[in-house]
Structures are given as C-alpha cells and as structure tokens.
Amino acid sequence: xxxxxxxxxxxxxxxxxxxxxxxxxxxxxxxxxxxxxxxxxxxxxxxxxxxxxxxxxxxxxxxxxxxxxxxxxxxxxxxxxxxxxxxxxxxxxxxxxxxxxxxxxxxxxxxxxxxxxxxxxxxxxxxxxxxxxxxxxxxxxxxxxxxxxxxxxxxxxxxxxxxxxxxxxxxxxxxxxxxxxxxxxxxxxxxxxxxxxxxxxxxxxxxxxxxxxxxxxxxxxxxxxxxxxxxx
Amino acid sequence: xxxxxxxxxxxxxxxxxxxxxxxxxxxxxxxxxxxxxxxxxxxxxxxxxxxxxxxxxxxxxxxxxxxxxxxxxxxxxxxxxxxxxxxxxxxxxxxxxxxxxxxxxxxxxxxxxxxxxxxxxxxxxxxxxxxxxxxxxxxxxxxxxxxxxxxxxxxxxxxxxxxxxxxxxxxxxxxxxxxxxxxxxxxxxxxxxxxxxxxxxxxxxxxxxxxxxxxxxxxxxxxxxxxxxxxx
Ligand SMILES: [Zn+2]
Ligand SMILES: [Zn+2]
Numbered sequence: 001x002x003x004x005x006x007x008x009x010x011x012x013x014x015x016x017x018x019x020x021x022x023x024x025x026x027x028x029x030x031x032x033x034x035x036x037x038x039x040x041x042x043x044x045x046x047x048x049x050x051x052x053x054x055x056x057x058x059x060x061x062x063x064x065x066x067x068x069x070x071x072x073x074x075x076x077x078x079x080x081x082x083x084x085x086x087x088x089x090x091x092x093x094x095x096x097x098x099x100x101x102x103x104x105x106x107x108x109x110x111x112x113x114x115x116x117x118x119x120x121x122x123x124x125x126x127x128x129x130x131x132x133x134x135x136x137x138x139x140x141x142x143x144x145x146x147x148x149x150x151x152x153x154x155x156x157x158x159x160x161x162x163x164x165x166x167x168x169x170x171x172x173x174x175x176x177x178x179x180x181x182x183x184x185x186x187x188x189x190x191x192x193x194x195x196x197x198x199x200x201x202x203x204x205x206x207x208x209x210x211x212x213x214x215x216x217x218x219x220x221x222x223x224x225x226x227x228x229x230x231x232x
Numbered sequence: 233x234x235x236x237x238x239x240x241x242x243x244x245x246x247x248x249x250x251x252x253x254x255x256x257x258x259x260x261x262x263x264x265x266x267x268x269x270x271x272x273x274x275x276x277x278x279x280x281x282x283x284x285x286x287x288x289x290x291x292x293x294x295x296x297x298x299x300x301x302x303x304x305x306x307x308x309x310x311x312x313x314x315x316x317x318x319x320x321x322x323x324x325x326x327x328x329x330x331x332x333x334x335x336x337x338x339x340x341x342x343x344x345x346x347x348x349x350x351x352x353x354x355x356x357x358x359x360x361x362x363x364x365x366x367x368x369x370x371x372x373x374x375x376x377x378x379x380x381x382x383x384x385x386x387x388x389x390x391x392x393x394x395x396x397x398x399x400x401x402x403x404x405x406x407x408x409x410x411x412x413x414x415x416x417x418x419x420x421x422x423x424x425x426x427x428x429x430x431x432x433x434x435x436x437x438x439x440x441x442x443x444x445x446x447x448x449x450x451x452x453x454x455x456x457x458x459x460x461x462x463x464x
Contacts, residue, residue, distance in 0.1 A: 030328075030345055030353055031328065031347050031351050031353045032351060033348075033350060033351055034350050034351065034352050052352050053318045053352065053354050060316060061316065061379075062380075063294075063316050063318060063378075063379040065318050065352075065377055084292060084294045084295055086284070086285045086297050088284065088297065113261075113262055114263065118265060118267055119263050120263075120264055120269075120284050120285065120297075121264065122262075122285050122290060122292070145295055145297055145377050147294030147379065
C-alpha cells in the first residue's frame with residue numbers, strides 16, 4: 001500500500017515537473033530535439049503548435065520561432081500584428097489570404113496566394129492575413145518566425161523582473177485593456193502598444209476598430225499565468 | 233550578324249536583370265519557391281547560402297532568415313554578434329562550438345554540442361560560436377534566424393532613405409570604423425553599435441578586442457554596394 005502512494009506521488013511530481021518544463025527551458029539541453037518539445041492544439045481544432053524558441057518559455061527578446069501543423073481544412077484566425085512574420089512551408093500546401101493595408105476601415109476582400117512545400121513568404125507588418133490548409137489530403141506544416149516588437153530597447157536597462165511585471169499588470173488589466181484600446185493607441189508610447197498588439201477579426205469586413213486584442217497568444221497564456229504566480 | 237548582336241544583348245540584359253533581382257524582391261511573387269532563390273557561396277568554401285528573407289534584399293527590419301548548407305568539413309567562422317540567433321537543423325549533423333560569455337578577455341575553450349536533423353538551439357546574444365559539418369558523409373542544412381538589432385526604434389520616424397544613408401556612410405568609413413571600434417564602443421549610442429557588430433575571431437584564444445568587425449555580412453556586401461550606388 002505504501003508502494004502505491006509512492007508511485008502515485010512520483011507520478012504527480014513528474015507530471016508537475018513536466019508541466020513546469022513547458023514554460024521554461026530549465027533542465028533542457030542546449031540542443032533540443034524538436035520532436036520532443038511540448039506540442040498542443042491550445043484549444044484550436046486541427047492545430048499542432050510547438051514553440052521552437054519563444055519569449056515566455058525560452059526568454060527570447062527579439063524573435064520567436066514556431067512549428068505549426070494544420071490538418072486539412074484547419075486555419076489560423078484572421079489577424080494582424082505589429083511584428084514582422086516570415087513563413088517557411090515545410091510540408092503540404094494551402095492558401096494564404098492577405099489584405100494589403102490600405103486606408104479602409106476594414107480589411108476587405110483579401111488576395112489569395114497558393115502556398116506550397118519549400119515556399120516562403122513575408123507578411124508585412126499589420127497587414128491582415130490568414131493561412132488555410134486548403135489541401136484535403138495532406139497536413140500543412142510551416143515554420144513561423146515572428147519578430148518581437150522593439151520594447152527591448154527600453155527593457156534592457158531595467159531589471160529582468162520588469163518584463164514579468166508588465167505581464168502581471170497586463171493580465172490584471174486585460175479586460176480593461178480590451179476596452180481601452182483607443183485610449184492606448186492615442187496616448188501610450190508606441191513601443192508598449194507594439195508588445196500588445198495582435199488583433200483578431202471575425203471576418204474580412206469587420207472594422208479594424210472592432211478587431212479583438214489577443215494578448216497573450218494562445219500558447220503563452222498558461223505559462224504567463226504560471227510566471228506571474230511565481231513572481232507575485 | 234544582326235541576330236548575333238541581338239542575342240548577345242538579350243543575354244547581357246537578362247544577366248543584368250537577374251543580378252539586380254539578387255538584391256531586391258521587385259518583380260518576385262509574394263510566395264517564393266526557396267529552391268529558385270539566388271544561392272551562392274559568397275567566397276566561403278563548402279557553403280551554400282540563400283537569404284530567405286533579408287534586410288538588404290527584402291527590406292526586413294526586425295528579423296532575417298537564411299538557409300545554409302555546409303558540405304562535409306566546412307564551417308562558419310568563429311564569431312559573435314549582438315542579435316539573437318535561432319538554428320533549426322533540417323538535414324545532416326555536426327558540431328556546435330559555443331564559448332559562454334564570461335568576464336575573460338578571450339572566448340576560451342568552447343563547449344561542444346552534437347547537432348542533428350530536427351534539432352534546434354539558440355545562441356545567446358554575443359556568445360562566441362561556430363558550427364561545423366563534422367559529418368563526413370552528409371551535407372548539413374540549417375535555417376538560421378537572426379534578429380535585427382533595435383536600430384528600428386530610431387529609424388521608424390525617419391525617412392526610408394536614412395537607412396541607406398547609414399549604409400553609405402558606413403561603407404565609406406568602413407576602414408576607419410575597423411580601427412575606431414574602441415571609440416565607437418565608448419561613445420556611440422548602443423543601438424548604432426548593435427547594427428554594426430558582428431565580430432570574427434581567428435581562434436578561440438584571440439582577445440575580444442582583437443576580433444575583426446565584419447560589416448556588412450558576406451552575402452549583403454554586393455547588394456549594399458549596389459543600393460549605395462543607386463542612392464548616390
Ligand atoms: Zn500572423
Ligand atoms: Zn552566428
């Protein structure tokens with residue numbers, strides 16, 4: 001009977017520590033096997049997301065790299081963000097929808113581009129876009145590379161816990177933030193806004209002002225909450 | 233005879249325009265086949281380099297993506313730089329040499345790491361490193377992702393030609409810059425230094441102060457000269 005509790009306790013502990021390692025690279029080797037990194041759909045049907053190098057989990061300050069696999073028919077949200085994004089298609093094919101930024105009040109009818117294995121494309125900053133796996137027979141696998149906004153210039157001279165504090169404050173005021181977007185756009189320093197701004201659209205005719213602020217990203221949410229708890 | 237000159241002229245023109253497209257994405261489709269992008273060894277034996285998305289050729293401001301293939305025995309220089317770097321190994325295997333930054337006057341004996349297909353690693357900012365294809369039987373192919381330094385914060389409010397002007401000035405004073413490194417380190421704003429700082433070492437015991445400033449990168453040199461000529 002004691003042995004049973006011991007095994008149960010070990011299981012719980014190992015689960016807890018494997019959970020923790022999803023949000024930190026502590027204890028992981030410098031050279032990591034991508035197929036052994038945590039992958040999840042983060043609540044999005046048909047998605048497999050792996051953070052190859054990320055700000056929350058790996059402490060990246062300037063760039064993030066994701067490996068994403070979309071099953072047939074699945075897709076990203078319609079969205080825009082303030083960082084540069086480069087895609088490298090590793091497997092499969094699909095469709096990129098891209099609404100070039102203009103002075104319209106909403107994205108409008110996007111252009112369609114065929115994307116294919118070994119192709120690459122760059123999403124211009126703040127252009128509204130969506131990627132679909134429109135190939136019924138195959139998964140679409142891509143590396144997505146996004147730049148972190150230039151907040152680092154201000155952060156480098158501050159203590160490392162500053163970033164976590166920003167996250168903490170942001171988590172606490174997230175609802176407030178959603179509704180104070182216009183205020184932020186008008187008064188906040190542009191670098192702070194950059195860090196926050198990933199906006200999601202329901203469709204291509206949704207006004208830019210109605211797009212929903214999505215912060216943190218789906219895959220960072222849980223880890224950020226853990227980091228904030230550790231810090232408080 | 234006229235036909236001969238016509239063909240010759242066409243060849244020269246098409247060569248000239250294919251040269252130009254190495255340095256610009258004008259006329260290229262948004263979604264590009266990576267295997268059709270220009271590749272070269274840029275004077276480095278055993279290397280095949282493709283700029284998948286770059287600052288000089290694609291106008292990237294925050295991140296660059298390179299596809300590099302190293303034949304057996306070939307390697308990067310021993311070097312350090314101020315941007316973050318993420319590697320994703322696509323094919324083959326090899327060795328990463330990494331000297332963790334410390335308070336030494338030179339990099340010192342590096343640690344060795346085995347790198348392999350489907351592995352990833354992050355080079356911490358300014359840590360001296362080198363990647364070897366130490367596998368006799370196979371090419372080593374990697375995606376290298378580097379962040380651009382935070383110069384953009386200052387540039388965004390300036391006219392687009394400002395960046396080219398900096399490059400022009402830098403090209404003109406390059407020799408001067410090499411010898412004024414210590415002056416720059418002491419007096420220049422840190423962001424400007426960041427843009428310039430990729431340093432190359434002859435060996436692991438070379439003092440940091442003797443490492444050679446390498447700007448522009450091997451693959452940007454020709455295109456930068458063309459851009460500068462266009463601008464002047
Ligand atoms: Zn995106
Ligand atoms: Zn490097």
